[in-house]
Amino acid sequence: MFVFNTRNEANRYIQEDRLINAKVIMIPMVNKPPLYGVVPIEVKDAILVKDWEELKKLNLENKLYKVEIKEYNGWIRNKFNNDLGVYLSTHTFYGSNCDESTLLFQLRGFMIEIDNWDKGSD
Known part of the structure; x- marks a missing residue:
């Protein structure tokens, strides 16, 4: 939030x-x-995304946003303005970053959940 x-x-x-x-x-x-x-507003049937490769394979795009994934980072870009967009860092899948990344996707209409690579390492 x-x-x-x-x-x-x-x-x-x-x-x-x-x-x-x-x-x-x-x-x-x-x-x-x-x-x-x-x-x-609502999150139904969110897809758990385990890594960058899975995220790239989803080829996420909707009426306002397009997700561009490189090898270990990426962007959520607005299709109608020249802003850089939201940067997805190499830390996207680590610790509390996965919760924030999940929120960034869901607020933009992508029903995915980013996996936490640190879970179980406590």
Whole structure:
């Protein structure tokens, strides 16, 4: 979840990144103003992606985004603007990065879950 101080900031993030599977939720705080999180609207039958090769084979593309995968990194690019897009680093499948990467994909309409290569190594 991406967290913002105001609902307007959260909505602006959704609009500026043209997220197609996102909603804003309120996070109540004790003795403080609430925070606002951006989460996927729904995730059904997410495909577990175990490595870069599997991710590349999915050839992910929808009406707004195209995923470009190199050997051990990649990009989620908006098809309608010249932004660089969202960089997928070599750490995409490690530790807490896999949760953030999963969220980045799901907010853009790709129903996948990035596997954690560190699971079970605790």
